[in-house]
Amino acid sequence: MEKQHAEFVDRHRSELIQRVTAVMAIADSLLAVKIIHGETYSNIFVASTNMDKMRKLLVALNTNKAKSVFYNWLKDNDRFLFEDLKQKEIEQGMEGASAQTSSEVLETESHPQNTNTEQMEAVQQRTEDQQITWWNRDRSRTRHKTKIEELQRETDKQKVRNLWFCKAEKYMIGSGGSGTQVYIGVTEDGIEVAIKIITKNPKNIKEFENELKLLQDSKLESPYIVRYVSSAEDKDFYYLANQLCEYDLVDYMEYLRQSEQKDRKETTLRRIVKEILLGLQVLHRAEVVHRDIKPRNVLIDKEERARLADFGLSRKLEEGETTMYTDRAGTQGWEATEIINQTEIGGYKMSSDIQVAGMLTHYILSDGKHPFGDGIRCLVNISEGKYSLEDIQDIAAKDLIEWMINKEQDKRPNIDKVLNHPYFWDDKRIREVVHNLGNKEEVQEYKNCKNNEKLYETVQKYTEGKTFSDWKREAPETWTKIGKNLPNDLLGLLRHVRNALGHQEKEFYEEKMIEKFPDFLISLHKLALDMGWEY
Structure with a gap:
């Protein structure tokens, strides 16, 4: 065919x-x-x-x-x-x-x-009225179908440049600071859009021009960044038209709470977390700090893909800069520790985004809860670095979030390290990591580990108190060919798992070796980071 x-x-x-x-x-x-x-x-x-x-x-x-x-x-x-x-x-x-x-x-x-x-x-x-009939030829088989059809028949619709919309309340789908409102609309050539209407004033002019510049930057073209469509202005307002998405994150999570979504909810939320972080990776690689990461600024498109949005407060770092000093920006409860603790001018780094993205990751995986609590205590807890991860069940997710929301900026990972965390490893990646680290010369020479003081101390640190700290005794009887000389620590388990993958692959998967010791991959990841091992 x-x-x-x-x-x-x-x-x-x-x-x-x-x-x-x-x-x-x-x-x-x-x-x-x-x-x-x-x-x-x-x-x-x-x-x-x-x-x-x-x-x-x-x-x-x-x-x-x-x-x-x-x-x-x-x-x-x-x-x-x-x-x-x-x-x-x-x-x-x-x-x-x-x-x-x-x-x-x-x-x-x-x-x-x-x-x-x-x-x-x-x-x-074609007249302008005839053009309206061309709107969205797929007949808007989406959440906004009814509103688009009503807008098509609306007698009170407005047109600014190539954008059609109606400022009736039923077409409003969002609002923001400084009186900004978002309406459903369409372009002249039929593309459904979300039109942000921004009142012209000195403060908003800067934010509008900044957001427009970023959205038009080819470096930010990505399936995980909301897509710019068009813009316009008249004497009173700016109009910024982006692709029309189905939900923001808050509404999407509510949708996933429906009973018919139960079977796919967990895997969907895990995917959404990764897509948000991939969007943040696009920004950070383009030297852009978002500065306003929060649930309402994550949109879900027709393919149910997460896209970062709202770049009015975002800023591009100048060449060679790592910190941006500006007035406080962001949304209460979704600000980094260093921003809350600032006195006058705050220093924004990419690590500020990382901490807030960690809060958002917790929010998603805990079904809507903030790691630093609610209300006024939330700000105090962020300031003091007091959080709770009791609502996170996945041990790898808990480790990732704790790393990201660290009070100290220099102890947070960059976005590439976030996405290389074991929480996101699939079977293929696990095989690569185990193979590459298991073949390291220092690992193969595990008998001489004590001669390498840094390696020995690091291995002990990430073995003590873990589920695998006595792995040779805890291993099921069905685990065969455990080397008698393998040490009863992280290196020994790594070598056994590496050998099983290389020579007893069927047994590796049947015995679920990784699942037997759920903190093994996390400890392995930390060992590699501390030792500076590439994998």
Whole structure:
């Protein structure tokens, strides 16, 4: 079927360039399944018009497989356009037609008079009311479907530049500081958006210009960052239009509490945590400090993917800077210790984001609880570094959160280290870590461990009091071939697990060796960090 799908895409190339509106949504999906790569995604993003974006995307679809994936996306997400193109083929007897050659495609684009004349005239003569009927050709099969349909019929709708919206309360989906309000809207060419309406004043001008600049920065293009669509202004307001998402994190967690979501809730929340942190990684690698991480600033898109949003308070570090000194920013209860304890001007570092991201991770995995408590005590506890992790059951998650929310800035991990924590390791990563660390020369020469004072003391530190501190005696009888000379500590268990993976893989998985000692991977991770081992 791939060949037929590719032929369909080739036959309709010109019309796809003219009529597909959700180009970046398609690009997001294709990037996620590795049909396109980051560089291609960036080239699409920076294209000046929707048609230019679509041209670049189609050029990137240079195999039948890639075109087939695009075909299926179109069928599933833009049903109106897909069915319209199919119907035209039937009417014109094109079902068995071969794909246009490259020269025919170029001819069509270069000479629009060769396209369907009636169609071109219809496009040119559409009135603004007619344009409204083009909104979201997938018929908004989403949470906001009803509101979009009502907005389509609304007689009191407004238009500023290329943005349609109505400032009635029923279309408002959010609000923020300084009177900022967010409404459902659509662009002229049919893209559903969330329009942030910002009152013009000296303070808001700076935040609007800052957020717009960051959203337009190609370094922040990511499936985990909310996507910028358009902007406008009139004499009283700025209008910032981003992709319309389904939920913010607070509402999404409420949705996941429904009984029918019970079976997938735990794995979904774990995935959401990682996606938020991947978004923060994008920011920090671009030298941007978010400064306002909180549940309401995490959005969930149509694919239920988490995206960081709201960059009005975010700031880009100047080259060579690690700290930014500004007035206090952020939201009460979602500020780092050093910000709460500041006197006048606060010093924001990426580690400030890390601590608040740790609070957010706890909030998600504990089903809505803050590690530093509620109310006025929350601020005091953050200031003093007093927290509780009793609502976190997963031992690896608890270790990660404790690391991230450390009161001392220099003891918190950077975002790359956060994402390399055992909490996120899958089976493949566990195999890599065990293999690489188990093969370290110092580990292989475990008999001489006492001669290496730093290694010996570190191994003892991460063995004492752990579930595996007497692992040779605690090991099940079914564990075979335990080396008699292996030490009864972290290094000995590492060597045994490494050998089992290399020579007794079936037994390794059947005996669930890692699960037997749940703090083994955490201790192994800490050992590697302290010893400076790359893995």
